[in-house]
Amino acid sequence: MLLSRFFLPVLKETPKDAEIVSHIYMLRAGMIQQSSSGIYSWLPLGKIILDNITDICRNEMILAGANEILMPTLQSANIWKESGRYEDYGKEMLRIKDRNERDLLYGPTNEELVTEIFRTHVKSYKGLPLNLFHIQWKFRDELRPRFGVMRGREFLMKDAYSFDVDYESSIKSYNIMFISYMQLFKKMGLKAIPMKADTGPIGGDLSHEFIVIADTGESEVFLEEDFLSFEGSLNEINYERDLQNEVDKFTSFYAATEEKHNPNDKKIQSLNLIKTRGIEVGHIFHFGQKYSKPMNAIVNKNDGKNTPVYMGSYGVGLSRLVGAVIEANHDKDGIVWPQEIAPWHYNLINLKSGDKSCDDTCKNLYKLIQEKNYTVLYDDTDERAGAKLARADLLGLPFQIIIGPKGIKEKLFDLKNRKNGKIERLSYDELSNFINQNNR
């Protein structure tokens, strides 16, 4: 990508109303633009990151055996009246009337709608287990939208829903999702810690939140010390083969803590707990027959008897994750994207656009990088060298290749590792070797 052709409205000044670093950097790097309170447009760079995060999540759901569907943003109030949640949900739900005075709402979550789809088509245990997921915008009229995309009113969520014929198999479905969450956050370059949680308005008997540790997190959490050093001995897994083993590993590990715990609880005091703050990036619930009973989602068991189906629901805050990744990966100069979701692998910087040898060297490298199937953002603009370097640090691509007249003369070029700040001076051949060798 040529930077001169890329819509990247970088801000020089720190925006006044932004309080936390991810919000500041997202605005400064031209990733988002506020449209109204808690509602944002995603500009090209923001959209690339949101898509990268979404793709990782989607792929993991498919690996875990879930089927992708797409439900609408607007839902009929009728199904919410059936489940009993229409009144309960309160002011966070945006209620709308159509021209025929029918009650609609902008979906804050989808348990009702997916249950309606399920009950229309599945009547027997033979269709189970089943997991349906979608990736769709949600609306919650939050009391205090803040911190940019972290607590928006409109936000992108991946939500999956599992259906099973009995309690045991639905716990197994829950565990599959638990493990797939550990996998997907890791694949985003994030350490997300699972914690036992309240089931809240979604209800049910079992629930975990996945928390990214950050000083700016809204939730106060108490972690068992071991979690911080735990690097997740988690390799990419084969769901069929490794599931039980992974579940066992984590069950023994996460038994620890609870948000909002009782500090007088002796059991908790005996653990080595650290008080810290975190960002909730995912939340999974097992709630059994809570919706299937009132909504009459009944399946026939293999003994011929009927039962309301057992369900769970599994959310990932995709747009919140963009902010969470930045909270977890930045320094004073800007964002430091993890390799896994970086918008491009290389930032090629021409310190003197218009200078023939700088231009030629950059063009060759630009071609070479793409031939090796890496992505590259080429700063071919005619701004000052200092401004280009500062912008590159703000954008935070994993590697910067810096080409200027001095390097051309000395036949040595700077390769900067954005994460550790180290700059190597390499000959053209060494540089192309680096690119060749997959040396990310």
Ligand code: ATP
């Ligand atoms: P929170 O406690 O942060 O308000 P929640 O528990 O109400 O979130 P869930 O119903 O569990 O949210 O939704 C699943 C995921 O969607 C959350 O884990 C979070 O990552 C994301 N999410 C929820 N509300 C918002 C919001 N207002 N803005 C951005 N993401 C959100």
Ligand code: MG
């Ligand atoms: Mg939650």
